[in-house]
Amino acid sequence: MIDHPENSEEYKGLTVNEGVANLPQVNPYATFRRRKQVRTAEEYVEGILRGDITLLSQAVTLVESSLPADQIVAQKVIEQCLPYAGKSIRVGITGVPGAGKSTFIEALGTHLCQEGKHLAVLAIDPSSERSKGSILGDKTRMNDLSTQANAFIRPSPSAGSLGGVARKTRETIVLCEAAGFDTILVETVGVGQSETAAHSMVDFFLLLQVTGTGDELQGIKRGIMEMADGIAINKCDGNNIERAQAARVSFKNALALFPPTQSGWKPYAETCSSTEKTGIQDVWRMIEEYIRYTRANGYFEAHRTEQAKYWMYETINAHLLNGFYQNPDMEPLIERAEQRVLNNEVSSFIAANQLLKQYGEYKNK
Numbered sequence: 001m002i003d004h005p006e007n008s009e010e011y012k013g014l015t016v017n018e019g020v021a022n023l024p025q026v027n028p029y030a031t032f033r034r035r036k037q038v039r040t041a042e043e044y045v046e047g048i049l050r051g052d053i054t055l056l057s058q059a060v061t062l063v064e065s066s067l068p069a070d071q072i073v074a075q076k077v078i079e080q081c082l083p084y085a086g087k088s089i090r091v092g093i094t095g096v097p098g099a100g101k102s103t104f105i106e107a108l109g110t111h112l113c114q115e116g117k118h119l120a121v122l123a124i125d126p127s128s129e130r131s132k133g134s135i136l137g138d139k140t141r142m143n144d145l146s147t148q149a150n151a152f153i154r155p156s157p158s159a160g161s162l163g164g165v166a167r168k169t170r171e172t173i174v175l176c177e178a179a180g181f182d183t184i185l186v187e188t189v190g191v192g193q194s195e196t197a198a199h200s201m202v203d204f205f206l207l208l209q210v211t212g213t214g215d216e217l218q219g220i221k222r223g224i225m226e227m228a229d230g231i232a233i234n235k236c237d238g239n240n241i242e243r244a245q246a247a248r249v250s251f252k253n254a255l256a257l258f259p260p261t262q263s264g265w266k267p268y269a270e271t272c273s274s275t276e277k278t279g280i281q282d283v284w285r286m287i288e289e290y291i292r293y294t295r296a297n298g299y300f301e302a303h304r305t306e307q308a309k310y311w312m313y314e315t316i317n318a319h320l321l322n323g324f325y326q327n328p329d330m331e332p333l334i335e336r337a338e339q340r341v342l343n344n345e346v347s348s349f350i351a352a353n354q355l356l357k358q359y360g361e362y363k364n365k
Helices: 041-049 053-064 068-084 101-114 169-178 193-199 222-227 238-256 280-297 299-325 331-342 348-363
Strands: 089-095 119-125 151-157 183-187 204-210 230-234 269-271
Touching (some): 041 053, 041 169, 053 169, 068 169, 101 183, 169 183, 204 280, 280 299, 331 348
Parallel strands (some): 089 183, 119 151, 230 269
């Protein structure tokens, strides 16, 4: 105890308290986040092959990461998982906004899980063009499906990629298949001719449509109709049943006008109600029928081979694009060329050609 002379009789009436001991520099009530555990590619692969959902999710995060260090590990994981992939049925689902894609996927997914299938849902969430952020709320909209033990739901940001399909979705499919999922559902953002990206990574492409929006055929572009292997007319319930049946006939007539598909399959439409869980079995029966048909005539494997070649070239294009923009030597040249274009000193095409020429010279050094 420190002796304070002010407390002596000489200074009666003046009291000085002992004071408070020095507080610790670190807040004892603060909670600290654990340092992220660094795993090897082999540890990820081992966990994925034994069906560890946590390690699968972490591996998917690596695949989606743009960090070079993460990409190195991710590519090793994909390479080691590849021999165990390719044994699932891949279904792409697209549709106009408001068609009820998430509700339909939950109804279909719950039905498949009850049949004993292991289901992975890759829900692509649209990214903001301004903030580049995504809500990633699909998992919260699939409450029933989220509780299924044999279901895995992974929302991913589209990140501005073609057709709203995340560029890494195909690699995520490989990881999910290696983890033992025999059915993969890929939900895209919405209808557009750039849905080619989704079509090029699935076996069956389902177009989800809804009635009561005027001319049902008017909002669907021909390119989407030609890509669709089947159509499901959702919300066939209540007062909408007759309109849904009429729309089914309209789509049947429209599909008959299209040229024959490469697979030889004749697409058709089914009606269903995601909320009342009716017609869901008919839609899945259509998908199974298509898979049996294309496997029998050899198109199934041929189509997957073409998809693998397509994504090889897509990966090359993406790598070249990233190499150009992420090259530190090119950044000042790009800024200078951009300013010259804005000042009308040079045309956009000439500036682009000059930049590509400079990039080529740099690569040849």
